[in-house]
Amino acid sequence: MRPPVTDAEFDSLPLIETHFTSRTAFVAVVVLALAKGLVWSVVLPPWYGPDEPSHYAYVQQMVEDRRLPIAYEANAGFAPEILCSQNNVDIGPFGPFRAEPPFGSTPRCTASSPSDRHATDPNNPAGAYAPVYYGAAIPFYLLAQPLSVEARLAAVRLWSVLLGTLAAAFAFLAARWAFPSSLPLATAAAVLFVLQPMNSQQTAVVNNDALLIAAAAAFWWRYFRCLRKGITTRDGFIFGGLVGLAYLAKPQGLFLAAALPALYWFAVKRESIRTELTRIVRLGAAVAAPIVGCVAIARVFLSLGGNPSFLPPSKEGVHGLQLYLMDFIWGNYERVYWMYVTSFWGYFGSFQADLPNFVYVIITLVVVAGVVGAVWLLVTSRPLRPLVLASALGLLLPAGLTQLLEFYLFRSTGSLVLQGRSFLMVLIPLIVVLILGWRRLFPTRANSAVAAAVVLAATALNVLSLAVMLEVFYG
Amino acid sequence: MKRTLAWSAGLLLFAAMLVAILTTPVYGDRGRDEINLLSIHELEVATGTVLTQPVPLQREGAYAIDLPYRWVGSCGRSRFSCRSELKPARVQARLTSSDGAVLADTIESLADTRVPYWLQPTGDGSFLQDYGAAFHPIRLPPKATGTVLLSLTRVDNEPGPLVFFVSDLAKNAAGLRPTMLESPGQMLDLQTEYGAPRPALAKAAVFVSRVQSLAPPWLPLPLLELLLAAVIAIGIFLYTRILFAPAGEPIDEALSPPRSR
DSSP states (O other): OOOOOOHHHHHHSOSSOOOOOHHHHHHHHHHHHHHHHHHHHHHSOTTOSTTHHHHHHHHHIIIIIOSOOBSSOOGGGSOHHHHHHHHHTTOOTTOGGGOOOOOOSOOOOOOOSGGGGSOSSSBOTTTTSOTHHHHHHHHHHHHTTTSOHHHHHHHHHHHHHHHHHHHHHHHHHHHHHHSTTOHHHHHHHHHHHHHOHHHHHHTTSSOTHHHHHHHHHHHHHHHHHHHHHOOOHHHHHHHHHHHHHHHHHOGGGGGGGGGHHHHHHHHSOOOOHHHHHHHHHHHHHHHHHHHHHHHHHHHHHHHHTTOOOSSOOOOTTSSOHHHHHHHHTHHHHHHHHIIIIIHHHOEETTTTEEOOHHHHHHHHHHHHHHHHHHHHHHHHOTTTHHHHHHHHHHHHHHHHHHHHHHHHHHHHHOOOOOOGGGGGGGHHHHHHHHHHHHHHTSOGGGHHHHHHHHHHHHHHHHHHHHHHHHHHHHO | OHHHHHHHHHHHHHHHHHHHHHHSEEOSEEOSSOSOTTSOEEEEEOTTOEEEEEEEOOSSOEEEEEEEEEEOTTSOSOTTSOOSOOOOEEEEEEEEOTTSOEEEEEEEEEOOOOOOGGGOSSOOOOTTGGGOOEEEEEEOOTTOOSEEEEEEEEOOOOSSOEEEEEEESTTOSSOOSOOOSSOTTEEEOOEEEESOOEEGGGGHHHHHHHHHHHSOTTSOTTHHHHHHHHHHHHHHHHHHHHHTSOSOOOOOOOOOOOOOO
16 A cells, blocks of 8 residues: 655645656747747837848848849938838838837838839948848748738748747757756756847847847857867867858857857867867868858858948047047946846837836846856856856857957947847857856755746746837837 | 745746736827937026927827926936935926917926936936936826917926927928927927826737737737737746756756867
8 A cells, every 4th residue: 555645745746747858848949939039020110120121121122123232321222112111110211210109000101113112222231241141031022022011021020030939949959058957947048048138129120130149049059069078070160150150140250259269178178289289270170161161152242242341441540449448438337238238138129118227227136146156156166167167258259359349340430339239149158157157046956946937037028028119119 | 835835926926027017007199200309409497487389289188298307406417416305396387279278277396307326327228318308297188189389487496407308390300390489490399198097908909909000911910919928828838847847856067078089
């Protein structure tokens, strides 16, 4: 006869069945990413993604005008129907930053002539980007080609939603390798990635950020996998391909490669200098070959489009480092806060909809707590030190180079161009660092509770972001 | 038992957040194209200054005119420079109809607009945060329709400038909005509100209808709403599964000795 259940055993009985497998979690994360992406792609009004008109016009120009756009010119060359549709949602000649919601269907112009689909001149501010993201979006455009320009825009947004879903899948795989013995923590990391509000926005609008985010997520999957399994020449080739793809999506994607020396340091057992040098040369060649190939492809596209370079020329000495730093910390460090907190976590549309102030403060405190925990872990846990360091360097090296890119551009233009979303390609290592840190602040037995809290908080933050956008854009 | 309690507490917090969102008071509608952000700038108002602005009401049910302003008295913008209590600025708000009948004549108290330091460690970073503006609603009588004339006179004697916001006519793309009587080249920035404040939930139909009006044809009502419900449901599902996942799993995330290849 079965002995009676003791009080302690009774307490430990689960309330519900707990068949929580890696496959269940993976499917749930992917479905979550798809559903969330579709919701965001509709709630964000047409043309209100950052620089969305130029990114969309790139696709339309490739299809309707059968040519690549030319970069660095004003928006005046957009097809008349795009300008007309923008006007319907209050985007006038001064751009979306000054538009005043709420929006609804209040057409003030109609553009239906076939000629309205053609760009009036080949210039497009997005024209310097390689057409990889845009070319792959063409099937989505063609599916909706007979429909209105707004429907075609929505169709092209689906490409970004799919890329966001793909990124979610890679994020889950990356997190599984970062936390191989804890499915709850891995799932929490993937959910936080999926529901991070700015990531949600950039994978729901027409913007090459979506391809950069997806390529970066795949990069981080291989990164954390190689941390566990070691790095082979084949891995090096895959890394090179992913960095090259990220570069083709957006030039700063190249900076992902800066994380690879850190990976090499932690993932490879040291051997003799001769062996080590041979291996470095072999791996370096494997990484470099696809990158060089992608750079060459980008050059070909640039010349086909008649564009001189990805970057505008920078003149040394016009605006110096001191001025850059002064601008950067201007206004009581307000820009620093804006870049790393406000516009990294949630500042939507063309900066129309922001979260309540206290939410930013809570986010700041929670992130600081995670960083403190990670530093604590670094100091106190010798076994976990390599993982913390590899994740932190994976975050800091590409982010630092991105910051330097801004300085390079600042020298000639005097403009600060980065926004929080510019750092989304390092969101995955940031989340790994934070989760390691948060976990350190609590007893080991609280792992599941920490992971569950992350999932619930991420869901709440995403829903709150949607509520804010609904009121601002449609209130 | 502990997990059940933690699960319940988490869901309770989540539900509380949803309730807070759904019960947040919102106006029935807002006026469109009223604040011209392109040319917006500050206008300091001394005691006794009069500003008169025609305000076209865009539809029935006008409830209030929201007046953006900044009031920090003589304390300056820095939240460290002055910790003393600040008396509100006072403004006489006189509303007249197009035929000259007085619709309302009230004294409005404009409260301190400084935000607590902890809420803006460096500034909230938003686009207009530099202005440090807050909105003050001036109630409209139910019978107000057409274009009403809003006349504002600062009547307090507190030290320091009261700041309103104005836009320039020349930079106004439409160029059709009425300007201030005292300054024909400028418009006092105002926002008209329609319908009394009510819980956001009561306005759900408006939100849904406006979103749907811009939604693509392949996401008809109520597919979008179901997807939103799915996002929340999956979040709660994962939260539950994770919290009740079997405990006692050894956590050892240390990197195993790397293999040489």
